[in-house]
Amino acid sequence: MWINGMAQTTLSASDRAVQFGDGCFTTAAVRHGTVQLLDAHLHRLQTGCARLQIPAADWQQLADEMRAAAAGQAQAVLKVILTPGPGGRGYSRAGCTTPTRILSLAPWPAHYAALQQQGARLITSDVRLARNPLLAGLKHLNRLEQVLIRQQVDSCGADEALVLDTAGTVVECCAANLFWRNGSTIFTPRLEQAGVDGIMRRYLMAQLAAQGQACQLTDGSREAVLNADEVVICNALMPVLPVRQIDDVRFHARTLYQQLLHSCTKMEAS
Structure with a gap:
């Protein structure tokens, strides 16, 4: 240090x-x-x-x-x-x-390699993020909400959490951003009221745009995510992981995951 x-x-x-x-x-x-x-x-x-x-x-x-x-x-x-x-x-x-x-x-963190193969299991966190547009998007040092979320994840033996804000809008995970896909349409939370605008999130959105594939910013609900064809989470270290399960809902497709993983491979090779 x-x-x-x-x-x-x-x-x-x-x-x-x-x-x-x-x-x-x-x-x-x-x-x-x-x-x-x-x-x-x-x-x-x-x-x-x-x-x-x-x-x-x-x-x-x-x-x-x-x-x-x-x-x-x-x-x-x-x-x-x-x-x-x-x-x-x-x-x-x-x-x-x-x-x-x-x-x-x-x-x-060596466990990410295993999760890339088996997929991550998420729970919906009981901890809701406070809405605060003044701080939304920033990675500031006030992380008590994330500490409490991680406590719940650890106690449940899950890998990550689906995190909503106090209005019930999907924001992010505990230490990751997320994308979900319905058919050929890709979504990610808007992050104007809460959450962290992650480095990998920004990178992947730019890669999708370069490929002519728009990513829609949305104030999505938990139900919208659970009804998706595929869910992927990301951060600068993972860098992307497929989600195999959220609560009792399972996901099997990996089309978007493979696409985003290829973009990350290009990043590492550059």
């Missing part, structure tokens, strides 16, 4: 991340010593800092640090956190003069 460029694991207890969950982050795949979709991850952090009004980092320095962390790694997970830095007791950022950047490497 590196904090502000130094190899260390000690973070000030007064850092805004500790006190208020004030900050944003991204999680990137490292393969063959390279950060996959590095520019997209940097853009996510830039967007997060801009919308949260966090002072801009030295983006070239951060990019160099990310490349240095990835160098020599055959396969790993790189997480980058940006915060306004240490501050006072209250909510005000007054006096926050030294932003914090945290980079850490973690082992590759």
Whole structure:
């Protein structure tokens, strides 16, 4: 782990991340010593800092640090956190003069390989995401909803969760975005009220568009997903997984999964 460029694991207890969950982050795949979709991850952090009004980092320095962390790694997970830095007791950022950047490497999640073969089993989570268009789409540090969702997933022995918002609209999974297909029509949630606009979601939507295949943004219901011909989930690490079951409903088709997986293979080869 590196904090502000130094190899260390000690973070000030007064850092805004500790006190208020004030900050944003991204999680990137490292393969063959390279950060996959590095520019997209940097853009996510830039967007997060801009919308949260966090002072801009030295983006070239951060990019160099990310490349240095990835160098020599055959396969790993790189997480980058940006915060306004240490501050006072209250909510005000007054006096926050030294932003914090945290980079850490973690082992590759080997279970995704098995799930690509057998498919993921989802449950519908009882935890509903709060609607908040001010923060919708961002990968900010306030992740308590996801922590509670993951607790339920673990207690049920499932792989992931289908997550709705407080209005009953399908948003995402706990740590993934989702697509579903009816016939030749592909859908993904709109994410204007809640959820994370994932790096892989954006990449796959761009790939579909390049192939002349539109992806419809929708405020879909749980029933719409359960009635789909096929459901696929994605994030920067999976990168895509077929869904074999949601609650008691089973899915067998893998047409969209194979198409999206091929797009990811092209990404890794580039």
